[in-house]
Amino acid sequence: MKYKPRLTQMVSWCILVLSKSSRLVQVGTGEGKSCIVAMFAAYQAMTGKTPDIISSSPVLAERDAKEWSAFYKELKITVDVNTNKSEEKKLKKCYECHVVYGTSDSFAADWLRQRFLRQDVRSKREFQCVIVDEVDSLMLDKGLEVVYLSTEIPLMESLNGILAKIWFEINQLKHFETGEILGPIQLFSQVLSEIITKNKNIDQHSIVQMAVDSGIMPVRSSMQMQENLENVLKQLDNSSVVQMVAFLTIFVGKFPQYFFKLYQERPDGTLRSLNEISPACTSERQEISVLLLGNGKCRVVHFEEDSVIMSMGQTIQIAFQSESIKIKMESHIPGLEDLINGKVQTWIENAFLATKMTLGHEYVLHGVGVAPVDYKCTGVVQNDMKWGEGLQQFLEMKHQTKLSNMTLITNFMSNVGLFKKYTNQIYGVTGTLGDQTELDMLKKLYNGIETCKIPSFRRRKLYELEGLVIPEEDEWIRTVCNVVKYQVSSTVYRGPRAALVICETINRAVNFYRTLSVTISLDKLKLYVNNNMNNSTITDSTIQAGDIIIATNLAGRGTDLKVSETVNEAGGLFVVQTFLPLNVRVEEQAFGRTARQGNPGSAQLIMCSSHFSDLVKLVMGENPSLTSLLSHLDSLIQKLHSLKETLFEETVNYYLENHSSQTHDAVTSALTDLLTINSFPSQECSLEKAKDVRNILVNIRLSGFLAQDIPKILKKEELFFVYLDLLDNAYEDDKDDQLDVIVSSLHECWGLWLLMHSSEEKTIEMLKEQLKVDLLSAKQKLMSKQSPSSMVYYYIRSGNKLREKGRLTESIEMYTKALEGGASGEIIPLYNRALATIKKKDTGYITRALADLEKADKAIVSYKSYLAHILIYIQLSSHVPETEGDTLLSKQFKIKFMIVNLLKMNIQEAVMKLKRAASIGGNVSLTEKHPLFLVVHIILSNQILLGDLETELMHIMSLGLEEIFSLDTLFSASGLVSKILKLMK
Structure with a gap:
């Protein structure tokens, strides 16, 4: 096999070989970057190094490794790719090769497997040299991307109840166009209770007396309730608006540091300010705005989001502290209460964020959950990525997909951390390096890295049409569609071309597809927006005349579209970018989809100014706060216009009366000045x-x-x-x-x-x-x-390990400590302690095991109630139109209830056998089984549920239910006699 590199490829290779330290080379699109990468990798391997080649996607890594395998084989260089392997043996064999292709994610993950999980996958391979095909992962905006291996943290499930409550309350808020936010409907007594909790100077007797004075509580009833503040507050739950106003008036008179502002909701949905209940004179006071609803209910009025976040956070903290375990540990490792207190406000902020995020923009529904979309840069649906700090869970609740648990990151490697491991041996070949500012910052991050640009082998035949900025979205859609239809239609001087429309988000791409489908044949329209779909009809086929591909940045990064000769003869592929790209690099890469390998092509930017980010609008002066300034400038310009027009008229009249070369020059000067004013910067x-x-x-x-x-x-x-x-x-x-x-x-x-x-x-x-x-x-x-x-989750893990080793007394001690701590719940430690007790079979084991299993049976009822509350909170918060059948969330919870009920049946059966054994003074025989046996009869009758059942079983096993058991009663003559004698006594 013969390879004949072109001049630009050889020059690029020479520059990389002669570089003593890190170097990035820009080569034009379609100039054969993968060839340069393969040649340089082969050189590094032949000098005794083990180069790692990082591609921008698994597809490209696997494609290049396959295409260049014969080349490496010719040189007796072994090559493999790490993106399609997960088994330890296969990965180890991969890293024993001279050259390894992959992505930054796969190299980082394999290092974590080696260093954190202590799997022997990288063996003795060092970070000697890395070659980057496209430099995106090196850039600063990608340097923060982090890879981590998921770690099952059992107790993170206990936070789902709090997240569900936050989501429910966030969805109860009412936002007004004027900026006010109504808090959730709550009892008036709850608002008062929060005030009393924060202010220890408010005594119980005062509250009772105020309730009597305002007519809420009769005198006789107040005498009976002096000792129970909770009962006093409950009396407020049926009070009328008049009674609540009277109570607040007395309250402010007694405690002048408070000031209540009352509101009423008008029929048109706006808020109207009523009277203010404030002390006669005080400088420092706490203002509380309330909408009174009657029947003891009200809504707190907030004027900014931060106020809502703080108020909700405090409410949740108080509620949790009243339910939490009071045992304090002397430890610097955070506990459950520390975690809630430290993170509850972040969770609430992310719940707000989830309500603002848009499906098809920042994320998509994928499989049974939610997947982020890197819409700003690559357009890739990031299937293996999850948002942290509760955001992932709130989006799952929003669309009622399967609910995952929050994760706790215990291992990670960032892109910048990965590349720094190669010290000064970072090499790269890319189609676009970006602007100089970005490169200067890159050099600060990776010391000593140099860059250079290689001239193209062929002159690029790209014609860029003048860009357009359209103010209104409807007009923008019409403009783009008209431009595209014109380009794919034949004219008197050319045949029909093909077009690629690159959109910022999936939603906008779908919108263009629908609009164009009215006038364009569907066999000519192609949608390329999701890497989870089969896009081979686009990426592997040749684009024909009249074809229109509507895509996200997925098509703008590294996709080599094959264009037919007919299209090239008509002017090549036409690319229209419909949004302001994130940076120069993204813009150049999009336009790099056309005019490749010496073929012609053209491109145009057509943007809608209403889609610009708030910061861009701010700096461009399109925000309301700068409108007045711009209007002053416009009025000044108009005055200048009128002055110039007067001067121009006088000059023209003089010219008509005194025609000469001098007056001709004066007229020319006046006209030039007037035109210059007309092109004042406001028209830029x-x-x-x-x-x-x-x-x-x-x-x-x-x-x-x-x-x-x-x-x-x-x-x-x-x-x-x-x-x-x-x-x-x-x-x-x-x-x-x-x-x-x-x-x-x-x-x-x-x-x-x-x-x-x-x-x-x-x-x-x-x-x-x-x-x-x-x-x-x-x-x-x-x-x-x-x-x-x-x-x-130490105690249950330890107890299980000790039980497995036959150290049953120690195992029982661990389960007892888990129960004392409380955070691990009761079901599994009670069940496991009963199992260990039965295995030990010491005196009185039946009585003790029976007591544990009966408690576990009751604990399951509480756990089912907990699950039901989560489900109800989420379902009541849904704004998604109801569809026929169950949602993914309700199906998931049905499976959860099914497994819990089966465990309950297993416990009840064991209780029955133990009671029978106790009644006849007998013993029991024990059979331990895998938890799969709980559901085996369901799987045999309904294969469809296999995947869901397996997922939920894996989860319950991670909580410590590693074995289930069944019992059989054994008859004992001596035991029966002993039982009869005891009864006779």
Whole structure:
């Protein structure tokens, strides 16, 4: 097989080979970047290095590895790709090759498997050299992307109830166009209770007396309720608006630090301010705005979102503290209460954000859940990515898909962290490097990296039409459609062309598709918006005359569209970008889909100004606050116009009367000045202005990345490396048979510590020392059989391990500690303790096991109620139109209830057998089974449920239900005699 590189490819290769340190090379689109990458990788391999090649997607990595395998084989160089492998043996074999293709995500994940999970996948492969095909993952805006391996944290499920309540309350809010926000409908007594909780000076007797004075409570009733404030407050729950106003008037007179502002809702849905209840004179007072509804109900009026977030956060904290376990642990590892107090406001903020996010814009529904879309950059649906801090769960609740648990990040590697491992051996070949500012910042991030641009082998035949900025969306849609239809229609001087319409979001692409489908044949229209769909009819086929591809940035990045000769003869592919691209690099890559490999093509930007970001509008002066300034400028311009027009008229009259060359020059000067004023900056091309503003904002954003965001992620990675060293010590020092239990618990301790401490304003050295001290303390607690936190699932894990080893007394002790802690729930520790007790079979084991199983049976009732509350909260919050059949969420909860009910039946059957054995003084025989046996009869009769049942069973097993059991009663003559004798006594 012979390979004949072109001149530009050889020059690029030579520049990379001669570079002693990191180098990025820009090569024109269609110039054969993959060839340059393969040649340079082969050179590195032949010099004894093991180059890693990073592509922008798994598809491209697998394609290039396959296409160039024969080339590598000719040179006796082994090659493989890591994106399509998950088994440890296959990955190890992959990394033993000279050259490995993959993505930044797959290389980072495999390093985590090696270093964090201690799987032998990378073996002895070092980070010697990396070659990047397209430099997106290197850039600052991608440097923050983080890869992590999911870790099952059982107790994160306990937060779903709080998230569901937050989502319910957020959806009860009412927003007014004037800016006010009505809080959820609540009892008047709840508002008062919150005030009393915060102010310890408000005594119970005063509240009772005010209730009597306002006519809410009779005197006789008040005498009986002096000792119970809760009963007093309940009396307020049926009060009328008049009674509530009277009560508040007396309350303010007694406690002048409060000031109540009352509102009423008009029939047209707006708010009307009523009277104010305020003390006669006081400078410092707490204002509370309330809409009174009668029947003891009201709604707090807020004037900004932050006020709602703070109020809801305080309510949830108070509610949780009243229900939470009062046992306090002396530990620096956060517990459940610490987590809620520290994160509840962030969860509420993300609930607000979820209500504002749009399906088909920032995310799509994929499979059984929600998947983010990188709509600003690549257009890729990120199937393996989940949002954190509750945002993922709120979006799942919004669309009633399957509800996942929040995750706790215990391991991670960022793009910037990955590339820094290659020190000064980062090489790249790309079609677009971006602007100089971005490159300058890149050089600061990766010390010593150099760049160069290689001239094209063929002159590029791209004609860029003048861009347009359309103010109204309807007009913008019509303009784009008309331009596209004109390009794909034949004219007197050319035949029909093909068009690629690149849209910012999936929704807008679908909108264009629907609009064009009215006049364009559907066999000519193609939609390319989702990488989860089969797009081979677009990517593998040749584009014919009249074809229109409507796409997101998915088609604007790395897609090599094949254009027919007929289309090229008519002028090539026409690309229209319908939005202001994120940066120059994204813009150039989109236009790079046409005029490739010497073929002709044209492109145009047609944008809608109403789609610009708020910052772009602000700087461009399209916001209301700058309108007055612009109007003053316009009036000044009009005055200048009138002055010039007068001067022009006088000059013309003089010219007509005195025709000469001098007067001709004066007329020319006056006309030139007038035209110059008519082209005052207010008429400046808005397209170029938008681009300039975009570039300024990009520079500001990238500066923020470099100054703030990148240091934050690198700080977290430094702390992670400290934890990895501590983990190594745990593996080396501990020879206990519970090592895996201790390691799993340490992972949870570390994840909780990072969640709560990483944002602290401390130096990295102080945080490192604190981390070492706190985790060593946690390890010592674990070694002494104590859990370091109520959020660490140590006791049940340890109990299961001890039971498995036959150390039943110790196992029972661990389950007892889990019950005392309370955070692990009751069902599983009670069930497992009963199992260990029956296995031990010491004196009185039947009585003790029976007591545990009866308690577990009752605990299941409470757990079902908890699940039902979550489901009801979410369903009541739905704004999605009802469809026939169950939602994914309701199906998921049906499966949950099904498994819990089957466990309840298993418990009740065991209780019956134990009671029978106790009644005859007999014993029981025990059979342990995999939890799958709970549902095996359902699976055999309904295969469709297999996947769902397996998922929920895996979850319940992660909570510690690793075995279920069945019992048989054994007759014992001696036991029966003993039982009869006891009864006779």
